[in-house]
Every structure is written in C-alpha cells, then in structure tokens.
Amino acid sequence: MSEPSILAEDVSLAYRLAKDMAGSMKEFAINLLKRQVHYQSLWALDGVSFEVPKGEVFAIIGPNGAGKSTMLKVLAGVLPPTSGRVIVRGMVSPLIELSGGMNHEMTGRENIVQFGTLLGREPELMRQRVDAIAEWAEISDFLDNPVRNYSTGMTSRLAFAIATDVQPDILLVDEVLSVGDEKFRRKSTKRIEQLMEAGATVVLVSHNLGTVRRMSDRVMWLERGRIKMIGPADEVVDAYEASI
Amino acid sequence: MASTIYDSSAPQRPIIDPFVHMWKKRGLIGLLVGRDLTLRYKRSLLGVWWTVLNPLLTTLVYWFVFSNIVPRSGEGEAPFIVYLLSGTLLISTFFSQGVVAGGSSLMSARSILSKVRVPGEVFAVTASMAAAVNFGIGLIILAGLQVATGWGIPWTVILVPIPALAMLMFVTGIGMLIASAAIHFYDVLDFVRVLLALAIWTVPTFYPLSFIGEDLLLFIKINPLYSYLTIFRGFMYEGTFAPTWNFIYMGTSAVAMLLLGVWVFSRSWKQAAVRM
Numbered sequence: 001m002s003e004p005s006i007l008a009e010d011v012s013l014a015y016r017l018a019k020d021m022a023g024s025m026k027e028f029a030i031n032l033l034k035r036q037v038h039y040q041s042l043w044a045l046d047g048v049s050f051e052v053p054k055g056e057v058f059a060i061i062g063p064n065g066a067g068k069s070t071m072l073k074v075l076a077g078v079l080p081p082t083s084g085r086v087i088v089r090g091m092v093s094p095l096i097e098l099s100g101g102m103n104h105e106m107t108g109r110e111n112i113v114q115f116g117t118l119l120g121r122e123p124e125l126m127r128q129r130v131d132a133i134a135e136w137a138e139i140s141d142f143l144d145n146p147v148r149n150y151s152t153g154m155t156s157r158l159a160f161a162i163a164t165d166v167q168p169d170i171l172l173v174d175e176v177l178s179v180g181d182e183k184f185r186r187k188s189t190k191r192i193e194q195l196m197e198a199g200a201t202v203v204l205v206s207h208n209l210g211t212v213r214r215m216s217d218r219v220m221w222l223e224r225g226r227i228k229m230i231g232p233a234d235e236v237v238d239a240y241e242a243s244i
Numbered sequence: 245m246a247s248t249i250y251d252s253s254a255p256q257r258p259i260i261d262p263f264v265h266m267w268k269k270r271g272l273i274g275l276l277v278g279r280d281l282t283l284r285y286k287r288s289l290l291g292v293w294w295t296v297l298n299p300l301l302t303t304l305v306y307w308f309v310f311s312n313i314v315p316r317s318g319e320g321e322a323p324f325i326v327y328l329l330s331g332t333l334l335i336s337t338f339f340s341q342g343v344v345a346g347g348s349s350l351m352s353a354r355s356i357l358s359k360v361r362v363p364g365e366v367f368a369v370t371a372s373m374a375a376a377v378n379f380g381i382g383l384i385i386l387a388g389l390q391v392a393t394g395w396g397i398p399w400t401v402i403l404v405p406i407p408a409l410a411m412l413m414f415v416t417g418i419g420m421l422i423a424s425a426a427i428h429f430y431d432v433l434d435f436v437r438v439l440l441a442l443a444i445w446t447v448p449t450f451y452p453l454s455f456i457g458e459d460l461l462l463f464i465k466i467n468p469l470y471s472y473l474t475i476f477r478g479f480m481y482e483g484t485f486a487p488t489w490n491f492i493y494m495g496t497s498a499v500a501m502l503l504l505g506v507w508v509f510s511r512s513w514k515q516a517a518v519r520m
Contacts, residue, residue, distance in 0.1 A: 079518055
C-alpha cells in the first residue's frame with residue numbers, strides 16, 4: 001500500500017548532439033568518408049534518484065538548464081531515460097508547455113476532444129465534457145472558431161482546462177502557474193489546489209520560490225543535472241536562496 | 245487507476261506490443277484520421293472535395309498528355325481514363341502520399357510527442373490510414389467513371405479490399421521505416437521523394453505495359469508495386485485474376501514490410517523527443 005507514486009532510480013538522460021554536422025544524410029555521408037563522425041552527449045540528467053510518496057507535493061528547483069523540465073518530461077514518459085529507471089503509478093496529467101498541445105487550425109471544440117483523447121481519455125467522454133471545459137476556460141462563445149484566432153490567454157486557459165478536467169493521480173506542473181494574467185493565475189492555482197486536496201500527487205517545477213515554499217512538502221534542488229540537495233521545502237529553499 | 249503504471253524499463257515484446265498499442269488507441273487513431281482528412285483542406289474554398297478532385301485533376305492532366313501518344317487497340321480494352329485513374333489512385337494517392345505522410349509523421353507530431361505519452365505508432369498508422377481513406381473515396385469516382393463510360397463494374401470489385409489491405413500494410417511499413425530514419429536525418433524525405441518518383445515511373449501507372457520493351461519488362465516486374473497494381477486493376481474493372489505470382493509477391497512484401505517497419509519503428513520512435 002505504501003508504494004510511492006513516483007520512483008526515480010539513478011536516472012540519466014543524454015541529449016545526443018551531432019558535432020560538426022547538422023544532421024542531414026548528405027553531410028553524414030561526407031563526414032563518414034572523411035571519418036569525422038563524432039557525437040557529443042549533453043547530460044541533462046546525471047544519476048538522479050528520488051521517491052515521491054502518494055499525495056505529496058514535490059517541487060523541483062534550480063537555475064535554468066539544471067534539468068528540471070527534462071526531469072518532468074522523463075516522469076511524463078515522453079523522454080526515455082538513457083540509463084536508470086522511473087516508475088510512475090497512476091493516471092498522469094501533464095501540464096507541460098500546455099498551449100503547444102493545441103492544434104491552431106482546429107476549433108476549440110475539436111481541440112477539446114482531440115487533446116483529451118491524446119491524454120488517454122475516451123473521445124465520447126470528451127464530447128460530453130466540451131461545454132463544461134469551455135465554460136471554465138471562458139471560451140464558450142468562441143468554441144467553434146479556430147484556435148489560431150484565440151488570444152494567448154484563451155489558448156492557455158483552454159489547454160489547462162482540458163488537462164485538469166479529470167482528477168488525475170499525478171499532476172506534473174511546469175511553470176503553468178506563471179503564465180497568463182493575475183485572474184487566470186489565481187483561478188488555475190485554485191484548481192490545482194483542489195486536485196491536490198482530492199489526493200493527487202504533484203510534481204512542480206517553478207522559479208517562483210514563494211509558490212514552492214507555500215505549496216510543496218519537499219523540494220529537490222537540481223544543478224547541472226545532478227541533485228544538489230533534497231529535503232523539506234523550507235530547508236532546501238533557504239539553502240538555494242543563500243546560494244544565489 | 246492502479247492499472248496505469250509507467251515503467252521506463254518495462255520489457256517490450258518486439259512485434260506484439262506495438263500492435264497492442266495501436267489496438268488500444270484505435271479511438272484516437274480514428275479521431276486523428278478524421279481530422280487529417282478534414283484539416284488538410286480546411287482553409288480552402290472547396291474543403292474536403294479536394295480529396296476527390298486532386299486525383300481526378302491529376303488524371304485529367306495525364307489523360308491530355310498520354311491519350312494522344314498511346315495507341316489504342318480499342319476492342320476489349322478499358323477506357324484509357326479508367327486505366328489512368330486506377331493507377332493514379334493506387335500509386336499516387338495511396339502509396340506515394342501515404343509513404344510521404346507516414347515518413348513525416350513523427351516529425352509532425354513532435355510537439356505532441358514531447359508533452360504527452362502517446363505511442364508513436366499512432367501517428368504513423370494515422371498517416372497511412374488517411375491515405376487509404378482518400379483512396380477509398382477516389383474509388384467511388386472511379387466506379388462512377390466506369391459506369392459513365394459504359395465499361396461497367398465487374399463482380400470482382402468486391403475483392404478490391406484484398407489489394408487495398410495489402411497496400412495499407414505495405415505503406416504503413418515503409419512509412420514507419422522512413423519515419424525512423426527521419427529522426428536522425430532531416431533530409432531523408434527529400435531522398436524519399438526522388439526514390440518515389442523512380443518507383444512510380446517504373447510501374448505502368450500512366451503508360452500501358454506495351455510501351456515497355458522486352459528487355460526492361462523484368463525490371464518493371466521486380467517492383468512490388470507492379471503486382472499490387474495488376475491485382476487491383478484486375479479486380480476493379482477488368483474482372484480478372486492476376487497471375488498467382490503477383491498474389492504471392494504482394495502478400496509477402498506487405499507482411500514483410502509491415503513487420504520490418506513496426507520492428508524498426510518501435511525501437512526508435514522514442515528518440516524523436518530526445519533529438520533536438
């Protein structure tokens with residue numbers, strides 16, 4: 001029963017950069033002839049291990065390029081670890097670069113059904129949820145207009161509303177709380193808090209240390225892909241603040 | 245919900261799991277195929293009608309070009325326009341466009357693949373299935389043309405799904421192979437377009453087989469597309485069964501390509517998100 005929601009064991013991830021070549025077949029062939037094919041690995045994550053028990057709010061902090069978003073994508077299952085292992089138990093709602101998941105040629109209605117289905121829900125269920133989602137996102141009047149005519153705020157609200165429409169077991173949050181205007185920020189924070197109270201395990205990536213301190217139980221501080229410190233929120237945030 | 249466990253090290257059964265994924269995601273695939281068909285021409289005046297008009301207009305162009313060059317023996321031969329449209333539908337609409345769409349499917353879906361955990365197979369299959377649907381819509385026009393020209397529709401038309409299904413497997417497999425390669429080299433599709441042109445012109449899509457000299461005939465028949473085309477034309481309007489070797493060649497190439505494509509693809513698609 002006490003199995004953690006998330007288990008990361010010695011996770012490393014390398015982005016392979018082809019050095020001296022732009023990744024075209026033509027250049028590859030030329031370089032192969034000249035015996036100059038080199039690959040350089042960029043280690044975005046390097047031996048990261050941690051556990052998140054069910055219901056915990058776990059935050060990842062660190063400077064830009066520390067591997068925070070990469071870690072979140074590994075947990076979301078979209079980036080396979082180069083070595084190591086992650087186990088994630090439960091239904092995941094990834095709130096990662098949300099508005100990028102919208103198809104701008106399709107209408108709001110079509111996006112609700114498609115994005116929801118991409119997230120693993122049934123198309124039929126999504127069709128029933130269209131009105132409720134549109135209402136929360138405040139786009140009801142534009143439901144049948146293509147998303148390319150939406151404002152940035154509307155697009156973000158719609159994507160957020162779709163992703164948080166069902167109660168997930170695990171919520172992966174990447175800086176969503178810092179986009180949009182004050183009203184949307186408050187509204188989305190409230191919704192995330194509701195999902196937390198209903199028992200969702202949360203992994204949060206944020207540069208906003210105030211939010212991190214207030215919302216999270218434990219914090220992991222990443223630096224160049226490695227764990228610098230991991231522990232209770234206040235302790236880690238204090239140490240991080242002292243370092244910058 | 246305890247059943248949804250993501251384990252990055254979970255062992256994958258090579259050929260079986262990709263098919264299991266596709267089956268589980270059939271609702272999504274259906275949705276994406278529908279979107280693919282409507283979205284492509286959404287901003288155009290004629291909308292979805294382009295799906296039908298495209299092969300028809302292409303055929304008319306070829307008809308203008310070839311009808312004056314190609315000698316017609318007349319008796320017992322199907323109208324040239326039927327010959328042309330059947331070739332265009334199977335080789336251009338279904339095969340060529342399907343392979344290009346399948347080959348670029350991972351790259352097109354990259355923004356989704358980097359956010360949501362969806363099996364990459366979904367996008368590759370969507371591409372070839374959309375091509376199959378376009379082909380199917382085109383068949384209605386072809387049948388109409390057969391009736392309009394007085395040629396008629398033989399009973400063997402009910403067997404057309406056989407070469408169509410084989411072609412779907414063939415296209416899916418090749419599309420997956422190209423998509424896997426396109427992760428590593430962005431110019432793969434440029435090469436593919438050249439190869440496709442070669443493949444298309446070395447089957448009698450637009451010209452009659454009698455145009456080909458004896459010495460080149462073997463070269464034409466080696467191309468698996470020749471077998472698909474011969475079988476399809478036989479069923480669609482000639483009312484004949486192609487030679488057995490065509491069926492064997494078609495079936496073998498379809499199964500082999502699909503299995504090879506699925507196998508290579510399942511090992512490589514996850515790298516699409518890691519590649520920058």
